[in-house]
Amino acid sequence: MTIKFIAIDWGSTNFRAYRVEEGQNTDVITLPIGITQLKHPNFDQLLSDALSPWHTWIEIFQVPIILAGMIGSDRGWVDSGYQMLPQPISAIKRGCIQIKSSLSTPIYVHSGLAINTLNFTNVMRGEEVQLLGAISLTNDDCYVFPGTHSKWIEPIDGQITSFNTIMTGELYYILMQHSLLGQSVPKAVLPEGFALGLKEGTLAGSDIISKLFIARSARVLHQMPAEMVAGWLSGLLIGHEVATQLTHFKNASSFSIIAAPALAKLYQQAFQLNHIETTAIDPEQGILYGFRSIYDELYS
């Protein structure tokens, strides 16, 4: 059978569709139509418009479309729900619901992963596809997905039992955009500021919220130039994330980082400060391998 499908990562800020033929990504469409960017969206229409360059191909071959990410959340097209952990890794690729659209081909939305116990809740949506791909690419103890809501996942004996979410990316963004710390400072992350913040964040422990204020006080007292603030704050938060999570995932000795090269590099620097080398996985490759395993589950 000839493998043809469309894999779409439709998140909070971006829409990214991959045309997959014979297991290869042969074209990409990227649009700034993430679900938080839209008011009263007609997702069916948006999808049809976005994929218009591929319409003929879709119709001739009746190509299935698989969606993942925030599009399947309570704020997206349809709430595809969550698979409740623990789950064997092999089960995660099964969590798809089929939905109807004006396109004539089958459309699937992958569900997220959730922990829902009396003492702890957590949710993930989109990263589970990258996780499927990453696990097929490396055999590390722990998989780290830096981002708006960073995820840390440690599969144990072929099972996903838990994961953690750290709001590093969103916190950095809102502090830079909306707090006193980010007022009148350049937005570029300079390596020197990052390195200093990283040290402070690695040592911050439970003091992290008081340490944040150094981005203000050191600047007012002329110990930190305005152009260093963004880097320092980024380093502080990433350093804190990595140091605290390493204490949680203390049985893990090998780590994969799934992130775009620039961000992966910042996290690798944080790991190095903790004397740990890491494997970097290209997130696009991770997501394509993940979607491929979902496709295989649906069609083989």
Add this chain to the structure above:
Amino acid sequence: MTIKFIAIDWGSTNFRAYRVEEGQNTDVITLPIGITQLKHPNFDQLLSDALSPWHTWIEIFQVPIILAGMIGSDRGWVDSGYQMLPQPISAIKRGCIQIKSSLSTPIYVHSGLAINTLNFTNVMRGEEVQLLGAISLTNDDCYVFPGTHSKWIEPIDGQITSFNTIMTGELYYILMQHSLLGQSVPKAVLPEGFALGLKEGTLAGSDIISKLFIARSARVLHQMPAEMVAGWLSGLLIGHEVATQLTHFKNASSFSIIAAPALAKLYQQAFQLNHIETTAIDPEQGILYGFRSIYDELYS
């Protein structure tokens, strides 16, 4: 000599002027003209307009005006600088600079307090006046000023050597206003949500940034109703602040809280969870006593 002066707390969001006669507050003017609320402000004109109901009194008696708060910052009328710690408490009331204005009376702006060492920086502006007042009212080991940027200060042997700033209030505000956590949830702080968040925050330790995400995951998984989120988040952050600062100020056994009654009550709940009773000081009384000691230093 007859004591007459005007004390003004001019902060980020509010302007509050007290008419003081014979040591008593005989009138108050409150306006929403905090320094972050204004674009290209003419502070001289703003002050003159704000005090217009008292103009005759000011001119007849040539009443001095003492200002404190963010009005003396690099973003205010004039940068009144900082007194560098350590300082004896008795020195703090001296930190005033005189400025010129279109009003014919003497105008003073109080300077803040700062720590500026190689390893640590911190700044305070406005709370130092309340501190002067609070110290004259109670004899506790540690003084806590909850707020946008909470301050904890432990005077030792008549000296102020250090203090800490925790961004609890600002973090709560920007999370509720600008992050995924606060989207589509009511803004009222419900006691039940607060109590649950307080417990979580008291135990959070260095996990505080990952705990924040529970405000999202528990809601998505229907474990936390939308109307509980604001209270839960407030409790989480206040619980975390109090628990972490108590480990820093571990030699202190008595605490004063200087805050408006509603906020003071939330902090007292956090202290109680740590088995500590506190003294609540009315911030208006604190600030008036503080301004009074500055006035005495200037005019006696």
